[in-house]
Amino acid sequence: MGHDDLEIGSIEMITGPMFAGKSEELLRRINRLKYAKKKYLVFKPSIDNRYSETEVVSHNKRSSKAIAISKSEEIYKFYTDDIDVICIDEVQFFDEGIVKIIDELANKGKRVICAGLDCDFKGDPFQISATILAKAEYVTKLTAICCVCGREATMTQRLVNGVPVSRKDPVVLVGASESYEARCRHCHIVKD
């Protein structure tokens, strides 16, 4: 097969803070793949060590079947050359190997659609998201609405017992009630 016969692959990245509708946008694109009769796979990171059938679900309860995997290389257990599109939700939670795989799939002529957070609750970029954003042909950066002032929110605020967390707080706080809010740059608080 000559180079001219090769379909041009691409990487799409849907990003933004929590509550911006990233999964909803991914599901909208998946729905269009169904209508177009494309062959596609949907992956998301597994919380335990086994892969399983699961779903991508948006806040307004739209859903699609997905395969939960714990390591990025497990994508190749399911991938076959007749697959047109590979969708990956919560991409920031995968191991670093995901970046190489996404690149390889796009280089094979596949359309790769990723969705994930760009920054953590401290406002620091997830390295995987930052790299995919740099490599992507198409970027959709969604915003949410700031819970404090109602402006456009680009950041995720983590609260423990209703109070903004500091950088020193452990990631897991036993017995505390944790919550997350979308906030704008002005209202986002990270104590040192």
Ligand SMILES: [Zn+2]
């Ligand atoms: Zn605000």
